[in-house]
Amino acid sequence: MTRRRLTAADMGHLCTGAMFVACTIDHESALQYRDMTLGLIELNGEGPLLVSADDLDPAAMTTSTGFVNRGLMFSEMIPIGDEFETALNLLQGRLGVPLQGIFPLAAASVNAMVPVSVALQTGLPLVDADPMGRVFPLVSQTTLALAGMSAGPIALTGPTGETAVVDVVAPARAERIVRALASELGGWAATASYPVTAAVLQEHGVIGSISRLIEIGQILDSAQHTQAKYAQLTTLLGMRKVIRARVTDVEGLSRPSVPGLPDRPSSATLVDEAQGRIVRLEIQNEILMMLVDGAIQAVVPDVITMVRPEDASVASLDDLWVGNKLDLISFPAAPQWYSPEGRALVEPMAMHVVGHVRGGRAR
Template sequence: MSRRLNAADVGHLCTGAMFVACTIDHESSKQYRDMTLALIELQGGGPVLAPVGSLDPAAMTTSIGFVNQGLMFSEMIPVGDEFETAIALLQERLGVPLQGVFPLAAASVNAMVAVSVALQTGLPLVDADPMGRVFPLVSQTTLALAGLSAGPIALTGPTGETAVVDVFAPARAERIVRALASELGGWAATASYPVTAAQLGAHGVVGSITRLIEIGQILDSSLHTQQKYVRLTSLLGIRKVIRARVTDVEGLSRPSVPGLPDRPSSATLVDEAQGRIVRLEIQNEILMMIVDGAIQAVIPDVITLVRPEDASVAGLDDLWVGNKLDLITFPAAAQWYTAAGRALVEPMAMNVVGPVRGGRAR
C-alpha cells in the first residue's frame, strides 16, 4: 500500500543509504536529506512511496541518479532543478508521461536524490531500484542483466547544459554518459532506464527503499550496539562482524583499469579479539575483505563500516591509523549471485588484487 513519507522516514532512509554504501562522501547524502526535510516542512508533507504493484503495469517509470566524472557534488552544488529538467526532456523524447521515479541505486546520495525529486515533481517514489546497493557504473544494473535498454537517457549538467542520448546497450551508455558528465562540468543529473512498472517489478530489486528505512530505524534507535546487530542480522542476513583497529592505510600507485573507478587503495586492520589480520581492498568503495589471506567477502557482497560505540555509520574517511571500527558484511540482491550478475561486477575486485586461487588472493 502506498504511503506518504514523513520527516522521520527520510532521516532513517538517509542512515540506511549511507550504511549500505561505504564511501568517502557521506556529506552529499546529508545535504539532500536536509534539503528534503526543509521541503517537507514547507509543503506540509513528504513524497508518496509506492509499491511497484500499486502502479499500472504499463506505467512508465525512470531511474534518477547522479553520474560524476571527477567532480564531487559538494564542489559545485546542484541548483535544484536539474532532475526536473532531465525528466521533462525524457518525457518529451518518449512521448508519454512518466508516472514514477526510482533511484539508480538505493544507496548513498542517489537514494536521497530520488526522494527529493519525487517531492519536487509530485511523482510517486517507486519502492524499487536496479542495484539494491551501489555500483559505480551505469551499466551495472539488474535491468541491464535482463537485457533492458538504459536509454534514452536525459542529462543536465551543473551549468544548465543538457543532452538526450539515444542509446540501447548499457555498457555503451556508461561510456557516453561518463564522457558527457565530464564535458557538462564534472557531473550530470540523469534520468535513465525508462521501464514500465511491470518491467521494474519483474527485474528490479523490489522493496529496496523500505529496506533502507528499516535499516535506519535500527541504527538510529537507542538500542545497544549488539542489539542492533541482532536486528540487522534478522533483516539483512549479516554474515560477519569483525571489530578491528586500523594499522595501515595506503594509496596504490597502480593505475585504475580503464572503465573502472579511480583511486585504488587498501587498508590493514588487526582483529581486536583474535589478532587476525584484515585487509580491505578499496576502489571508491570496499570491494573485498581478506582475513589472514583468505577472502571473506567480495563484491557483490556489501562490506561496510560502523563505529562500535553506538553503531553509527562510518565511511572510508574513518579509516585512519589507530581508529577502531566494526566491519560488517552481508549479501546483496539475489540477482547479483547469478552467473551473469557475477560476471558483471566481480571483475572490479579481481582487477584490484589479481587472480584468486583456492579462496586466497595472490
C-alpha cells in the same frame, strides 16, 4: 503492496540506511539531500508518496534518477535543485509519453535520497524499487541490464545547466558515454536513465529497497545497545559482524583516473588486536573485498560496510585513519547478483580492481 506518505522521520532513517549500505568517501552529499528534502516536506506540508511497482498501471512508464560523477563530488559543487526536473522533462520529450513514477538508480548513498526530493518537486510517485539493491560504481551494473533492458535514452543535466540526451542501448556503452559527458558537463551529471514500464521494473528490479533502507535506519538510529542493533540487522539482512579491528595502514583513498572507470583501487590494512588477525580491504569507490589473514571473507556482490563500535553509527571511508577502531560488517546483496551472469557483471575482475576470485568466499 506499498502506498504511503513518507515522513520527516523516514527521511532521517532513509539517509542512515543509505549511508550504511554504501561505505563511501562522500556521505556529505546524502546528508545535504536529506536536509533539502526535509525543507521541501516542511514547505509542502507532506512527504512524497511511496508506491510499489505493482501499484502502478503495468504499462506506466518509470525511470531511474541518479547522479553520475567524474572527478567531482556533489558536495564540492552543490546542485541548484532543478537539475533532475530538467532531465526528466528532456527524457519525457524523447520518449513521447509521460513518466508516472521514479526510482533510484542505486538504493544507497546520495542516489537513494535523490528521487525522494525529485518526487516532492514533480509530484511523481516514488517507486519502492531500484536496479541495484545497493550501489555499484558503473551505470551498466544493474539488474535491468542483466535482464537485457536498454539503459537509454538517457537525459543528463550538468552543474552549469548544460544538458544532453543520449540515444544509447547497450548499458556498457552508456557507462562510457555518460561518464565522459559528466566530465564535460562540469564533473557530475543528474541523470534520468533506464526508462521501463512498471511491469518490467516489478519483474526485474530489486523490490522494496527503499523500505529496507528505512528499516535499517530505524535500527541504527535507535537508542539500543550496539549488540542489540546487530541482532536486529542480522535478522533483517542476514548480516554478520566479521571482525573488530584497528587501522594500521592506508594506501591512499580512491580518486578519479582511467576513462571508463570511476577511480583507481586503493587498500587499507587493519589488525584484530584480540586475536592478531590481519584484515585487508580492497577499495574502489567503496569496499569491494575483505580478506582476513589472506582468506576472502566477503567480496562483491556482498555489501561490505563499517560502523563505529561504540554506538553502531555509520562510518565512511574517511574513518580509515591509522589508529581508529571499526567494526567491519558484510551481508548479502540482492539474489540476482549471485547468478553466474550477475557475478560476471560485478565481480572485482569486471571492475579491473583485483584478479578473478576463485572458489568463492572463505567461511
